[in-house]
Structure formats: structure tokens, C-alpha cells
Amino acid sequence: xxxxxxxxxxxxxxxxxxxxxxxxxxxxxxxxxxxxxxxxxxxxxxxxxxxxxxxxxxxxxxxxxxxxxxxxxxxxxxxxxxxxxxxxxxxxxxxxxxxxxxxxxxxxxxxxxxxxxxxxxxxxxxxxxxxxxxxxxxxxxxxxxxxxxxxxxxxxxxxxxxxxxxxxxxxxxxxxxxxxxxxxxxxxxxxxxxxxxxxxxxxxxxxxxxxxxxxxxxxxxxxxxxxxxxxxxxxxxxxxxxxxxxxxxxxxxxxxxxxxxxxxxxxxxxxxxxxxxxxxxxxxxxxxxxxxxxxxxxxxxxxxxxxxxxxxxxxxxxx
Ligand SMILES: [Fe+2]
Ligand SMILES: [Fe+2]
Numbered sequence: 001x002x003x004x005x006x007x008x009x010x011x012x013x014x015x016x017x018x019x020x021x022x023x024x025x026x027x028x029x030x031x032x033x034x035x036x037x038x039x040x041x042x043x044x045x046x047x048x049x050x051x052x053x054x055x056x057x058x059x060x061x062x063x064x065x066x067x068x069x070x071x072x073x074x075x076x077x078x079x080x081x082x083x084x085x086x087x088x089x090x091x092x093x094x095x096x097x098x099x100x101x102x103x104x105x106x107x108x109x110x111x112x113x114x115x116x117x118x119x120x121x122x123x124x125x126x127x128x129x130x131x132x133x134x135x136x137x138x139x140x141x142x143x144x145x146x147x148x149x150x151x152x153x154x155x156x157x158x159x160x161x162x163x164x165x166x167x168x169x170x171x172x173x174x175x176x177x178x179x180x181x182x183x184x185x186x187x188x189x190x191x192x193x194x195x196x197x198x199x200x201x202x203x204x205x206x207x208x209x210x211x212x213x214x215x216x217x218x219x220x221x222x223x224x225x226x227x228x229x230x231x232x233x234x235x236x237x238x239x240x241x242x243x244x245x246x247x248x249x250x251x252x253x254x255x256x257x258x259x260x261x262x263x264x265x266x267x268x269x270x271x272x273x274x275x276x277x278x279x280x281x282x283x284x285x286x287x288x289x290x291x292x293x294x295x296x297x298x299x300x301x302x303x304x305x306x307x308x309x310x311x312x313x314x315x316x317x318x319x
Pocket of ligand 2: 198
């Protein structure tokens with residue numbers, strides 16, 4: 001059971017608690033002694049941790065761990081360059097008898113994967129164009145297993161279990177409102193665009209079953225989800241016999257959703273639903289980042305600088 005969450009760590013205190021170990025690297029310090037550099041996490045965030053002067057047994061214990069695991073640690077809470085850091089005195093790998101409650105350790109979307117998946121599938125029922133419906137359903141059904149836990153990023157926005165579905169669901173909710181206001185928008189294209197736009201993140205980034213991503217895949221690094229997405233639509237269009245105009249418009253939606261060449265889009269949107277898709281995307285990412293920043297900020301304080309918000313701080317009111 002958790003005693004204290006990462007977001008509530010107090011400098012100068014001693015803690016004994018369970019954390020998810022996301023990363024551990026054995027390094028050599030300037031004193032020539034080996035230390036273990038870790039990223040520990042729970043539901044509320046990440047914290048850097050150091051085991052200085054690591055013994056050969058401790059190094060062996062860390063090296064035999066493959067991927068992420070849960071550690072029980074005893075540590076002091078310090079501050080280093082404005083950020084909290086743990087100075088570990090003891091650690092061990094958790095065992096089943098510890099009775100870990102994983103929901104305290106893993107960052108997850110606020111809704112269960114199955115529930116979000118069902119919501120999005122119901123949205124595909126509203127699509128009237130049979131070509132678009134085929135594409136949207138194939139994308140959902142063929143990626144179902146991974147969608148249920150996949151994050152939408154390895155760091156940044158929606159880097160959490162189920163984050164990709166949560167991103168898609170909130171974009172669909174906003175997209176629906178946009179169609180009510182801007183009545184020329186065609187809902188079929190908005191729904192399909194949202195469903196396909198980031199789906200190749202499943203093959204762009206790697207993820208374990210907890211939605212923790214160690215980073216980019218080979219194809220993701222070489223191509224990225226935009227290019228991978230265009231290839232995917234090209235294949236689906238052939239499979240379903242979709243005519244060129246529609247197929248290219250779907251590819252164009254994926255291609256342009258990052259809007260700027262420096263963010264990976266070689267073209268800018270050339271029809272309204274593609275323009276909207278970009279704004280739905282950026283809207284959801286921005287609000288996610290603000291919610292995140294505020295979740296660990298006390299009333300009357302500013303958050304830390306948020307890199308994805310051009311290093312802005314976010315203010316949390318006292319009332
Ligand atoms: Fe994207
Ligand atoms: Fe997105």
C-alpha cells in the first residue's frame with residue numbers, strides 16, 4: 001500500500017514505499033564508485049532516484065530486472081536543481097505477498113479501456129458513408145487488443161495506460177460539438193479522421209501492458225505515425241476498393257494533422273474537416289497538459305514550467 005505519492009513528497013523527510021521502476025541505469029560517479037540512477041513512478045508522476053555507492057549485489061539485482069517492475073524502497077527526499085530526488089538507502093523487488101494495488105502505481109486514463117472502446121465503436125455506427133465506416137471499423141477492430149492499454153505518447157500528453165483511447169474519445173466529444181456549431185462540417189469525416197489520425201502510434205512507440213512506453217520502435221523512429229498512417233490507409237483503400245478522391249482525403253487528414261512542417265506535417269489542411277482535426281488534436285493535448293500541470297500544483301501557486309506549453313507555468317487559483 002502506498003504511504004506517500006510522488007506528487008506529495010516533502011523535502012527532508014524519510015519514506016518507505018512502493019514505486020514502479022520505469023528505468024534503471026548503472027553509472028560511474030566522479031568518485032569512481034558505481035551508482036544506480038532510476039526513474040521511479042506512481043500514479044501521480046515520476047521522480048529521479050539515486051542509489052549511491054551501489055554494492056555488487058545491488059547492481060546484480062538491478063541488472064537481472066528486464067523492463068519495468070515494482071520496487072520497495074527506503075529513501076530520503078532531497079532536492080536537486082529545483083526538482084525532488086530520492087536518495088535510496090535500501091531497495092528490493094516487490095513480491096506477490098506485498099499485495100500491491102497497481103492502481104496506485106500506474107497512470108491510467110480516467111475511464112476503463114473497454115468503456116472508451118465501446119464509446120468509440122458506437123460512434124462508428126453513426127458513419128453513413130460505407131467506405132469511411134469500413135475504414136473506421138477496421139482500424140478499431142484490428143487494433144482492439146493494443147488500444148485497450150496503449151498510451152498516446154512515451155512522454156508528453158496522454159503518456160498513460162489507455163491514453164490513446166482517452167485522447168480519441170475527448171476529440172470525438174469536441175468534434176461532435178463543433179459539427180453542431182459549424183453545420184457545414186461532415187460528421188462522417190470528423191469521426192473517421194479522429195479514429196485514424198494517431199492509430200499508428202501503436203506501431204510508432206513501444207509499450208508494455210501497463211501503458212508504459214520505453215520509447216520509439218524502429219519503424220516509428222524511421223517513419224513516424226504520420227507516414228505509417230498514410231501507408232496504412234493506402235492499404236485499406238485497396239482492400240475495400242475505395243476510390244482515389246476519398247482515399248487521398250483520408251491520407252491528407254493524417255498527413256496534415258500536425259499542421260506545421262517542423263512538427264511532422266509536410267502539407268497544411270486543405271478542407272474543413274482536416275483543419276478541424278488539427279484543432280481537436282491540439283485542443284486535447286493542451287488541456288491534458290494543463291490538467292496534468294495543475295494536478296500537482298497547490299492553490300495559489302504556479303506549476304513547474306511545462307515544455308509542451310512553450311515552457312509556460314500554469315496558475316492554480318486559491319478559490
Ligand atoms: Fe499525431
Ligand atoms: Fe493526436
